Amino acid sequence: MTKRLAIICTHPIQYYAPVFQLLANQVQLKVFYTSGEPSSYKYDKGFDRTIEWDLPLLDAYDYVFLKNNAKSPGTHHFTGILNPDLINQVSNFGPNRILIYGWAWCSHLKAMRYFKGKVPIYFRGDSNLLNETNVIKTLLRKIFLKWIYKNVDKAFYVGTNNKAYYEAFGLVEEQLIFAPHAIDNYRFGTSEIDQAKKIRTNLNVGENDIVILFAGKLIPVKNPFLLLDAFIELDLANVHLLFVGNGELEESLKSRFESFKLQRSFDCAQDDELCKIHFMDFQNQTQMPAVYQACDLFCLPSQSETWGLSVNEAMACGKSILISDKVGCSIDLVDHQNGSIFKSDDKEDLKQKIIVLTLDKTKLKKMGENSLEKIKKWSFEVQSNVISEYVNR
Structure with missing residues (x-):
């Protein structure tokens, strides 16, 4: 029987949507976008302009844009994503697995903690340790991130430096699966x-x-x-x-x-x-x-x-x-x-x-x-x- 996969992601991204499109042919998939309606995420602070990607990012897979109740919506801070209906909507979908892209937003972390032990939690991120310098900050961060990653059953690491990052914060070899970072070659x-x-x-x-x-x-x-x-x-x-x-x-x-x-x-x-x-x-x-x-x-x-x-x-x-x-x-x-x-x-x-x-x-x-x-x-x-x-x- 085809398994049901819920994906929790902030917004449509040109490097993720093609993977969702491929996965939709292999599993029963639904993506839960947490940043809110499309107009809320199209301004790119780094480029200092509104970006309207000229590729289709919402074709060929099931998705929903969740209401974001944050006072200051955005992916640049922890409280920028607050979705009161996320857990209910994911639960109603009835997933066999949940794949979460990033933990550094309130709703994403809440979902990780809520579903841990109920549904296997898979995780995707690309962080590394290349800029670890301050010993005290590194120690405090290690304690905090070990607590975070206790909520993860498996992590799909993007490359060597990303794998070392997960290992530093408590994940072991059996939990780490290589799924290469990619673009449309x-x-x-x-x-x-x-x-x-x-x-x-x-x-x-x-x-x-x-x-x-x-x-x-x-x-x-x-x-x-x-x-x-x-x-x-x-x-x-x-x-x-x-x-x-x-x-x-x-x-x-x-x-x-x-x-x-x-x-x-x-x-x-x-x-x-x-x-x-x-x-x-x-x-x-x-x-x-x-x-x-x-x-x-x-x-x-x-x-x-x-x-x-x-x-x-x-x-x-x-x-x-x-x-x-x-x-x-x-x-x-x-x-x-x-x-x-x-x-x-x-x-x-x-x-x-x-x-x-x-x-x-x-x-x-x-x-x-x-x-x-x-x-x-x-x-x-x-x-x-x-x-x-x-x-x-």
């Missing part, structure tokens, strides 16, 4: 050659030039200034830097670039060949494959990153990767065959890695091919198959 890998060429042409990038891409929120934790300053100081011939995204640092990044232009005494409108730093606004999901395919090297210099699904996206587009050692996926997805890892916040190390990686475009392309081969195992299909296997046991 097929969609990102589908050729967008014409659009990619158009992007490079519009930026005045030559065929033999190398483009380093940063794509994401322009916020402090992503550390875009480190990349900008390293690039300016290197001043490499035939190498371009492209920032794609918006956020609180956007204006200051552009101001730094304007200062650089004044120092070098050139005007991009008149000296296109000298203008090797470029900015593009936020690009929606259907545009992003062409953006990745227009670059040669993807760089994520974050000071902290639970995983970094943009790395998956770039790899699915066949690109080489340069990321900091604070990016959660680094240990699983990046090695000398497809890129490099630099020490977080170390500008000199970043500069050295950029120099080495941009020496030979042919080698860079080979690294990209290695990325494409490696990421094939990190797919929605593998993730959904693992989850359905344990749900149907």
Whole structure:
């Protein structure tokens, strides 16, 4: 008999909905979205704009948007999600298993505690220990999180660093199941050659030039200034830097670039060949494959990153990767065959890695091919198959 799976998740997310769609063919599924009606979650603080994803996130599976009674609704704080009817609605569905995405909201934690011992609780999150520094805070956090994870029967970990996190807070090997973090490999890998060429042409990038891409929120934790300053100081011939995204640092990044232009005494409108730093606004999901395919090297210099699904996206587009050692996926997805890892916040190390990686475009392309081969195992299909296997046991 097909098992019934209840999923508790804050809101439709482009990296989760495709998994729900696949699971709906393997189990009897219902997703309970806790953030409230769609209009309540579409403003993205990191991008500093309202985001309307241009992919269908609610097709081909059963779901309900629960009423959120929080005084200040949002996923940015614990009391931002308060659903008085969550437990009743999940109970009425009669699940054999419950999969909860994240515990750091009042309703999610309440559900974990209520259903523990009544229905097997499965958990999904991507936290890691890469930024554990304060001994006292770490000890207090360990006590608290051990209490949290006592409510979990099994956790689907996304990668090596995430598994170590769960182990640190009391979960044992028998409770931990690998279900790889993933993106739509097929969609990102589908050729967008014409659009990619158009992007490079519009930026005045030559065929033999190398483009380093940063794509994401322009916020402090992503550390875009480190990349900008390293690039300016290197001043490499035939190498371009492209920032794609918006956020609180956007204006200051552009101001730094304007200062650089004044120092070098050139005007991009008149000296296109000298203008090797470029900015593009936020690009929606259907545009992003062409953006990745227009670059040669993807760089994520974050000071902290639970995983970094943009790395998956770039790899699915066949690109080489340069990321900091604070990016959660680094240990699983990046090695000398497809890129490099630099020490977080170390500008000199970043500069050295950029120099080495941009020496030979042919080698860079080979690294990209290695990325494409490696990421094939990190797919929605593998993730959904693992989850359905344990749900149907």
